[in-house]
Structures are given as structure tokens and as C-alpha cells.
Amino acid sequence: MNRREALFSLGAIAATGAAADGARAREMHGYPADMTVDPEMLPRSVIPGGQMRVLTDDADRRTVTAVFDRLIPADDLGPSASEAGCVDFLDAQLAGRFGEGAALYREKPLQQNADDLMQTAQFIATPRERYAAGLKALDAYAQETDGAAFADLQPNRQDEILKGMEDGTISLGEEIHTKAFFELMLQNAREGYFSDPIYGGNRDMAGWKLIGFPGARYDFRLYADRTGEKLDLEPVSLIPKD
Amino acid sequence: MAAMKKIVAGIAVIAVVAAAGAGIWAWRTVDTARNAGADDTVALAAFTSTDEAAIARGEYVMRTADCAACHTQGAGEFAGGYEIHTDFGTLVSSNITPDPETGIGAMTERAFFDAVRNGQGSEGLLYPAMPYTAYAKLTDQDMHDLWAYMSTVEPVSNEIDETAGMAFPYNQRLAMLGWNMLYFDKAAFDGDAEGDDRGRYLVDAGGHCSSCHTPRNGLGAEIAENYLQGAKVDGWYAPEITSNPHVGLGESSAEEVAEYLGTGTDGKAMASGPMAEAVAHSLQYLSDDDLLAMSSYLKSVPGSGVTAPAKADLGSPAMTRAALRYEVNCSACHGTRGDGMGDLVPAFDGNHALLSDDPTDLVRVMLTGARAAHTEAKPTGGGMPSFAWKFDDAQIAEVLTYIRNAWSNAGTPVEPATVAAARATLDAREKLAEGY
Structure with missing residues (x-):
């Protein structure tokens, strides 16, 4: 059933109700009978370690992996961003509607003062295009300043460059909104680390275990009155393994 | 293969029996003398009853018999076209509006009685997908009233080929003579249809409950000793509706069963699938009073011997996983306690509709x-x-x-292979x- 049919059937139900005349029995029509889930509404699973669809260039992939693993490095608390599948997550997102900027208004022309008006950076480019340009620019910057690929720099040097991007003291060039590109990568690394494992990141629910998030549960009535208690709820994925 | 052999053997029996069709047995089977009280002169198309009381009673009989469920499918009220999938092929329900060419407008009241109560239609013998085996029990009074009601139905021109989906030999209507000789009990109802036996009358005659809830043999005839003890039907399992306390109605009160029948739920069990249609179109x-009579009778029917099995071990790893999955x-x-949500969501604890050994519906x-x-x-x-x-x-x-095993429940385990097959x-x- 599409949305139009659903609305019509709701209208039919309403009409049936409005016609009530106190009859004891009446057949009700218009209830949607098909209870299978529309494939369009289902999540798209991503299996980590699969073929890259957008980040197909080795250098680009090494660069973003290096950035992600400085934003969320491996430590005693859990795996690094890339170990938790965040690059797989990012690739899947860039291959789909997020990468296309489907939810963004991207009509030209871009006003000179658009960033000020909207109080946040505005782009005609899609996130997919911004990554393609941004990662190349970041690697070119490292080659120029350090004579090596960003991924091959020492972690503390990588941190310096990332901090410079974040506070606006480093520019990756005219074409790149450097600060906004840093923020985009930080946002996507976080999303990958804490979204449901079916989307490729948060592998073995590492992110959820880290912060004690119980996952895709629907109902907490069993626990609602157990305040102040450590519940240690086992996190649950939307598509459970067992 | 055993079932196929049984069918082939059965066909052979039918062939032999049909060949002896001139015999007294056959004559007794086709004899419709009990319908002699019906008029045999006026065709339905030429007649419209003006007896408002009879029409109203006849509409009620139509509801109890749920004629619309099978005879209405998109082409207009009672204009036929509903497909019934049987083990022997697909039958299409006929047009029973008073249209003279494509409906039953050419039938007299007598011909109508012969069709409904004896399975003898205008195009030959009917298939028992049309529950004339149950309608045979309808009283003369109910039949006269039903006729009066049918005369008020709007004629619809809708040509139906009932047997197009049936392959040889099942498309041979005459074969039903043999079937009728073997299985059709055309005797009138043997009790007080308006009094003490009202419940049994509604269940067995119009309600034709046993059409779905009684298992059938290899030739599609109901097995009398398993009356209402549950049966597979068209991809669903119609559960046992006898006094059996484990899988039947034994643990429900007659009032609860009546509420379920009349509204679709008693706040615990809930009708869906074909039973939802029966509730919506008919019950x-x-x-x-009639619903209570039906439920009281059902609760008096002897049940199968099925008893509750030992409860599954809820501490096993599989059940521990399942408990989390349930939560x-x-x-x-x-x-959280399998208690459902009143009339909106079925309860599981103590819901015996859940516990049949056959888990077809749950899967x-x-x-x-x-x-x-929805009612x-x-x-x-x-x-x-x-x-x-x-x-x-x-x-x-x-x-x-x-x-099936949490709370107060106990039921046989469901096998993954059963789910795989259903998928x-x-x-x-x-x-x-x-x-x-």
C-alpha cells in the first residue's frame, strides 16, 4: 500500500464511523490487510569488510581511516573508530541518500552571506563531493607541510593538523570549508560508533557497551522503577544475531 | 504418497459406485422429496417478496450461514467470483443474485431448496466447498425465509465459470454423486431448532463451523469422530473448539466464547485470518442469545484427548534467549506477563488458542x-x-x-523446519x- 491508498482507507474508516446509526453490527472496510513491512521502510544492512562503493581510492580511505582513529582511538575502553567499522559505515552512508544530500536544500545560487543567515555553513556540494574534495585536500596539505601522506604522519602531528582544522588556523584551500569538513568527519565518526550495528559501525555493539546504552529495545516498564540501580542491560541490535 | 494412494483408491471407488448409479442407493442420495413444500412454479427473477418479517428473518438466516463471505467478491453483493482453493483445484463461487442469465434468477424456490440443502444446482451437482452438507440441516422455515430475502437482492450480471480451475477428473460434477453417496447425510436437523437445540442448530446448519474446524479425509469428507477437533484449512489451522481444556474451549466460560464470536475478541483470544472474516461477515x-446458545453447545462437545505436555525448560539457553527476544x-x-492489552492485543498467558499441537497460525x-x-x-x-x-x-x-510455555502455558515446541516451510x-x- 502506498501513502495515497493509506490516506484513502483512513478516510473510508472515518466515513464508516460518521455513518454510525446505532446498528449492532456492521462490516468495517478499508483496514489495510497487508501487514508485511514495505521494503522501502526497512533498514539497509551493511556488512563490515565488504567492497567499498564510494571510498574506492586507497589513499582517500587511508586518510579518512587515520582521521577517524585520531577522533576515536583504540584504548582500554574499546576499539578505535575504524576497528568498530566506522569507515564501512561512512562508505555506506556516502553511497546512499546521505551521500547524495537528499535531505539538504542545494539550489543555486549560494548567497554570499548564506552561512551568516543560516548560522551554519551552507553547501551546494553533496557530502559525497565534500569528502572527495576534502580528503584529497587534506592529503595534499600533509604532503606540502610534512612531505608525507596524512596517514603516515605521527599521531601527535595528525592531532595538530586536526586541531588546526577545528579551530580555523589551518586552511585546506579556497575550495574547502576546512572547519566544516572537520566537523562533518567528527559527526560521521560519532554516528558510526554509536548507531545500530546493522549500519556497519558499532561492531559487536562496542559503542553501546562503552556508554551502557541498551540498544533497540521498545519497552522499559520492567525497569522503570529500578532507579539508582546499575541495570547492565545487554544491548540489543535492531536485527539481532540471537 | 500414502495420501495420493488413498485418493486414487477413492476415485476408483467413486467410479465404481457412480457406474452403479441406477441403484437404489443413488436414488436415495439424489431424492429431494423433503423439499416438496417449496414452490416449483415461480422463478426468482419474477418474484419479489413483500413479507417484511420473512425478509428480515431471511436476512438473519443469510447472516448465520455467511453466504456473503463466499458469494461476494468485488462484482457486487452475492455476484460470486470468490476463489476457493481446495486440494483438488480452484473453485469459483457462483453468482446467486436473481439475474436470470448469470445468477439464479431462473430457479424456483424448489430448485433453490434442492441446491442449498441437497447440493443439486442448476448446472449439475455442487461441490461440497459449498457447505450444503451443513445447510441440509436448515429448517423449512429458515429456507422459506431465506428465499424471501434472496428475492430482494439486486440482480447483478456476472458470468462465472465455477469449475474452470478444476482439472479432470475433479471437474466432473457427476463424480459428486459418488461422493454424496459415500459422505452426504441429507437428513433434516434432528432437534428443536428454535428451542433447546438452538446452539447445535446454529453451529451445524447455518454456521457450518465444522466445515473448517473438523478434519477431512483424503476425499475431503469431514471425519465424524473428530468433530470440531481442529483442522488445517487453506494455509491456516482452525483450532479445536470443543470442551477440551488444553486446546479447546474448556477453560473459557460460555459468555467469553460468545463475546469472542460476536465481537472478535474476549479480551484474551482474538480472531484473525478466516475467523476474522466469519466474525465480521456473519457472527x-x-x-x-444465539451466540450464547452456540458457545454453550460448543463447550458441551466431547473433545479430543489432547492434553498439556510437560512444560519446556525455561532455563535452557534457547529459552533464555527467547525470553529476552520476547521482552x-x-x-x-x-x-511483560503475557497479559495483552484488553480488546486491542491478545493475551498469551492462559490463551488456549495458542497451545494447539499444530502451530500453523502462530508461525x-x-x-x-x-x-x-474489526466489528x-x-x-x-x-x-x-x-x-x-x-x-x-x-x-x-x-x-x-x-x-507457549511461559507463565501458566504448556505447549509442544515449535520446530525451525516448520517455520522454514511456512516461510x-x-x-x-x-x-x-x-x-x-
Whole structure:
């Protein structure tokens, strides 16, 4: 059933109700009978370690992996961003509607003062295009300043460059909104680390275990009155393994 | 193969019996002398009853017999076209409007009686998919009233080829003579249809409950000793509706069963699938007294010997997983204690409709979802979503075994292979890939 049919059937139900005349029995029509889930509404699973669809260039992939693993490095608390599948997550997102900027208004022309008006950076480019340009620019910057690929720099040097991007003291060039590109990568690394494992990141629910998030549960009535208690709820994925 | 042999042997029997059709047995089978009280001169197309009381009573008889369920399908009220899938091929229901060319307008009242009560239609013998085996019990009075009602139905021109979907030899209507000789009990109802035996009358005659709830033999005849003890029908399992306390109605009060029949739910069990249709098209129109008479009778019917099995071990790893799965996916609506949500969502604890040894309905509802009956009394027919995308066969089997054994329940385990077979038959989708 599409949305139009659903609305019509709701209208039919309403009409049936409005016609009530106190009859004891009446057949009700218009209830949607098909209870299978529309494939369009289902999540798209991503299996980590699969073929890259957008980040197909080795250098680009090494660069973003290096950035992600400085934003969320491996430590005693859990795996690094890339170990938790965040690059797989990012690739899947860039291959789909997020990468296309489907939810963004991207009509030209871009006003000179658009960033000020909207109080946040505005782009005609899609996130997919911004990554393609941004990662190349970041690697070119490292080659120029350090004579090596960003991924091959020492972690503390990588941190310096990332901090410079974040506070606006480093520019990756005219074409790149450097600060906004840093923020985009930080946002996507976080999303990958804490979204449901079916989307490729948060592998073995590492992110959820880290912060004690119980996952895709629907109902907490069993626990609602157990305040102040450590519940240690086992996190649950939307598509459970067992 | 055994079933096929049985069918082939049965066909041979029918052939032999039909060949002896001139015999007294056959004559007795086709004899319709009890319909002599019906008029044989005026065709339905030329007659419209003006007896308002008879028309109203006849409409009620039509509701008890649920004629519309099978004879209405898109082309207009009673204009036929509904497909009935049998083990022998697909039958299409006939046009029973008073249209003289494509409906039953050319029939006299006598011909109508012969068709409804004896399975002898205008185009030859009827197939017992039309429950004349049950309608044979309808009283003369109810038949006269039904005739009066049918005369007020709007004629619709809709040509139907009832047997186009039946291959040889099952498309031979005459073969039904042999079937009738073997299995058709055309005797009139043997009790007080308006008095003490009202419940049995409604169940056996118009209600034709046994058409779905009694198992059939290899030739499609109801097995009398398993009367109302549950049967597979068209991809569903019509559960036992006898006094059996484990899988039947033994633990429900007559009032609860009557409420279920008249509204679609008693706040615990809930009608869906073909039973939801029976409730919506037929049972919700019946009077409280009639519903109570039916439920009281059903509760008096001797049950199968099926008893509760030993409870599954809820401490096993599989049941521990299933308990978490239940809590995460099911408990929001079905309750953390399997207590449901009144008229909106069925309860599981103590819901004996859940406990049949045959789990067909539970598996089906998990795979395809289901829509509950919606009636004037309880218009919010709840919806169960499909979980085919979320769980594999073993996960569905485990969670069903869990609800059949949690709380006060005890039921046989559901096997993953049963779910796998149903997933294929129902063309339900596979589980989505896990992301890790």
C-alpha cells in the first residue's frame, strides 16, 4: 500500500464511523490487510569488510581511516573508530541518500552571506563531493607541510593538523570549508560508533557497551522503577544475531 | 504418497459406485422429496417478496450461514467470483443474485431448496466447498425465509465459470454423486431448532463451523469422530473448539466464547485470518442469545484427548534467549506477563488458542503479520506486524515455543523446519543480514 491508498482507507474508516446509526453490527472496510513491512521502510544492512562503493581510492580511505582513529582511538575502553567499522559505515552512508544530500536544500545560487543567515555553513556540494574534495585536500596539505601522506604522519602531528582544522588556523584551500569538513568527519565518526550495528559501525555493539546504552529495545516498564540501580542491560541490535 | 494412494483408491471407488448409479442407493442420495413444500412454479427473477418479517428473518438466516463471505467478491453483493482453493483445484463461487442469465434468477424456490440443502444446482451437482452438507440441516422455515430475502437482492450480471480451475477428473460434477453417496447425510436437523437445540442448530446448519474446524479425509469428507477437533484449512489451522481444556474451549466460560464470536475478541483470544472474516461477515450480526446458545453447545462437545505436555525448560539457553527476544520485541503490546492489552492485543498467558499441537497460525502470524477482526462493537481491529525481516526460522521457533510455555502455558515446541516451510509456502521474505 502506498501513502495515497493509506490516506484513502483512513478516510473510508472515518466515513464508516460518521455513518454510525446505532446498528449492532456492521462490516468495517478499508483496514489495510497487508501487514508485511514495505521494503522501502526497512533498514539497509551493511556488512563490515565488504567492497567499498564510494571510498574506492586507497589513499582517500587511508586518510579518512587515520582521521577517524585520531577522533576515536583504540584504548582500554574499546576499539578505535575504524576497528568498530566506522569507515564501512561512512562508505555506506556516502553511497546512499546521505551521500547524495537528499535531505539538504542545494539550489543555486549560494548567497554570499548564506552561512551568516543560516548560522551554519551552507553547501551546494553533496557530502559525497565534500569528502572527495576534502580528503584529497587534506592529503595534499600533509604532503606540502610534512612531505608525507596524512596517514603516515605521527599521531601527535595528525592531532595538530586536526586541531588546526577545528579551530580555523589551518586552511585546506579556497575550495574547502576546512572547519566544516572537520566537523562533518567528527559527526560521521560519532554516528558510526554509536548507531545500530546493522549500519556497519558499532561492531559487536562496542559503542553501546562503552556508554551502557541498551540498544533497540521498545519497552522499559520492567525497569522503570529500578532507579539508582546499575541495570547492565545487554544491548540489543535492531536485527539481532540471537 | 500414502495420501495420493488413498485418493486414487477413492476415485476408483467413486467410479465404481457412480457406474452403479441406477441403484437404489443413488436414488436415495439424489431424492429431494423433503423439499416438496417449496414452490416449483415461480422463478426468482419474477418474484419479489413483500413479507417484511420473512425478509428480515431471511436476512438473519443469510447472516448465520455467511453466504456473503463466499458469494461476494468485488462484482457486487452475492455476484460470486470468490476463489476457493481446495486440494483438488480452484473453485469459483457462483453468482446467486436473481439475474436470470448469470445468477439464479431462473430457479424456483424448489430448485433453490434442492441446491442449498441437497447440493443439486442448476448446472449439475455442487461441490461440497459449498457447505450444503451443513445447510441440509436448515429448517423449512429458515429456507422459506431465506428465499424471501434472496428475492430482494439486486440482480447483478456476472458470468462465472465455477469449475474452470478444476482439472479432470475433479471437474466432473457427476463424480459428486459418488461422493454424496459415500459422505452426504441429507437428513433434516434432528432437534428443536428454535428451542433447546438452538446452539447445535446454529453451529451445524447455518454456521457450518465444522466445515473448517473438523478434519477431512483424503476425499475431503469431514471425519465424524473428530468433530470440531481442529483442522488445517487453506494455509491456516482452525483450532479445536470443543470442551477440551488444553486446546479447546474448556477453560473459557460460555459468555467469553460468545463475546469472542460476536465481537472478535474476549479480551484474551482474538480472531484473525478466516475467523476474522466469519466474525465480521456473519457472527457479529447474531443475537446475544444465539451466540450464547452456540458457545454453550460448543463447550458441551466431547473433545479430543489432547492434553498439556510437560512444560519446556525455561532455563535452557534457547529459552533464555527467547525470553529476552520476547521482552525486547513483544512485551510492549503483549505485556511483560503475557497479559495483552484488553480488546486491542491478545493475551498469551492462559490463551488456549495458542497451545494447539499444530502451530500453523502462530508461525503464519509471525511471518506475515495479521489483522484482527474489526466489528461494530470493537472497531479497532489490532494489527500484528510481520517479523519475517527481523528473525530467522530458529529465532521465530524459539520465541513461539517460549510464549507457549511461559507463565501458566504448556505447549509442544515449535520446530525451525516448520517455520522454514511456512516461510517458503507463504513467500515471506528472508531475515535481513545482521550488521556484524
